[in-house]
Amino acid sequence: MTLLKDKVAIITGGAQGLGLAMAEEFVKAGAKVVVADLNEESAKAAAEGLDGEAFGIGCNVVNADEVQAAIDAALAKWGSLDVFVNNAGITRDATMRKMTEDEFDAVISVHLKGCWNGTRLASAVMREQKSGTIVNISSLSGKVGMVGQTNYSAAKAGIVGMSKAAAKEMAHHGVRVNAIQPGLIRSAMTEAMPQKAWDQKMAEIPMQRAGEPNEVATVALFLASDMSSYMTGTVLEVTGGRFM
Numbered sequence: 001m002t003l004l005k006d007k008v009a010i011i012t013g014g015a016q017g018l019g020l021a022m023a024e025e026f027v028k029a030g031a032k033v034v035v036a037d038l039n040e041e042s043a044k045a046a047a048e049g050l051d052g053e054a055f056g057i058g059c060n061v062v063n064a065d066e067v068q069a070a071i072d073a074a075l076a077k078w079g080s081l082d083v084f085v086n087n088a089g090i091t092r093d094a095t096m097r098k099m100t101e102d103e104f105d106a107v108i109s110v111h112l113k114g115c116w117n118g119t120r121l122a123s124a125v126m127r128e129q130k131s132g133t134i135v136n137i138s139s140l141s142g143k144v145g146m147v148g149q150t151n152y153s154a155a156k157a158g159i160v161g162m163s164k165a166a167a168k169e170m171a172h173h174g175v176r177v178n179a180i181q182p183g184l185i186r187s188a189m190t191e192a193m194p195q196k197a198w199d200q201k202m203a204e205i206p207m208q209r210a211g212e213p214n215e216v217a218t219v220a221l222f223l224a225s226d227m228s229s230y231m232t233g234t235v236l237e238v239t240g241g242r243f244m
Contacts (some may be wrong), residue, residue, distance in 0.1 A: 111158075176223075
C-alpha cells in the first residue's frame with residue numbers, strides 16, 4: 001500500500017494498543033512514523049519493532065514543550081509533518097461520589113489538553129506547508145456518557161467539539177481535522193473487565209462482537225490519507241453499530 005508514501009506521521013500514545021496498531025498500519029502504507037509515548041523505552045521498542053522507517057520518543061502530551069520536541073524531531077529527521085494522531089489517553093474511572101478532583105483533572109488534562117497541544121502545535125507546522133491532516137481519537141463514551149466516567153466522557157466529548165472548531169479554523173490553510181469514536185475494542189484492558197460488564201456491553205452491539213485494534217487503525221489510515229480529501233470536522237464511529 002502507498003496511501004501514505006513518504007508522509008511523516010506522529011502518533012501519541014503509540015507504544016501500545018490502538019496507537020501501536022495505527023503505527024503498524026501507517027508504516028505498511030509507506031509512512032515514516034514517530035512513536036511518541038509517555039514511556040520512552042516502550043516508544044523506542046515499539047518503533048524498532050515496526051517494519052519501516054520509524055523512531056520512538058518520550059512525550060508527555062500535557063507538556064506542550066514535549067509535544068513540540070516530538071514535532072521538531074520529526075522535522076529534523078524528515079523535513080515535514082503530514083499526519084498527527086492525538087491518541088494518548090488514560091482512565092481514572094469512579095462514580096462522581098467517589099472520584100477525586102485529582103482523578104478528574106488528570107483525565108481532562110491528558111485527553112483534552114493533550115489533544116489541544118497536539119492539534120495546535122501540529123497545525124502550526126501544517127498551515128505553513130498548506131497541507132496536513134490531524135486525527136483525534138475520541139470515544140463512544142463522549143457520545144453517550146458512561147457510568148463511572150464523568151471525567152473520561154467529558155474529555156472525549158470535548159475532543160469532538162475541539163476537532164470541529166479546529167477544522168473550521170484550519171480548512172482554508174489546507175489542513176483537515178477529523179475524529180474517531182471507537183466503541184468496545186478488544187485489548188488487554190477491556191478483556192480484563194468483569195465478565196458481567198463484558199456481556200452487558202456485547203449485548204449492546206448489533207454486530208455481536210468486539211472490534212479489533214486494526215479496525216480502528218484502518219479508519220485512522222483512511223482519514224490520514226487523500227482518500228478522505230474532502231472530509232474535515234467529521235466524527236467516524238467504529239462501534240459495530242453500538243448506540244447508533
